[in-house]
Amino acid sequence: MNRSFVARLDALGIPVTSHIYGDGWHAWPEWIPELERAWPLMMDALDATETPA
Numbered sequence: 001m002n003r004s005f006v007a008r009l010d011a012l013g014i015p016v017t018s019h020i021y022g023d024g025w026h027a028w029p030e031w032i033p034e035l036e037r038a039w040p041l042m043m044d045a046l047d048a049t050e051t052p053a
Contacts (some may be wrong), residue, residue: 002020009016019037021030043049 002018006016006018006020031042
């Protein structure tokens with residue numbers, strides 16, 4: 001379903017960023033890289049500073 005959705009958006013000339021993994025399972029191996037990509041964007045949107053680990 002995700003692949004056909006992205007293909008349709010592309011056909012319509014609608015920009016989209018997608019990262020489709022394997023067969024579409026929603027498990028930590030798929031969520032971790034997405035969180036790592038999204039975290040800086042979310043922190044910038046909130047004007048948040050990085051906290052020490």
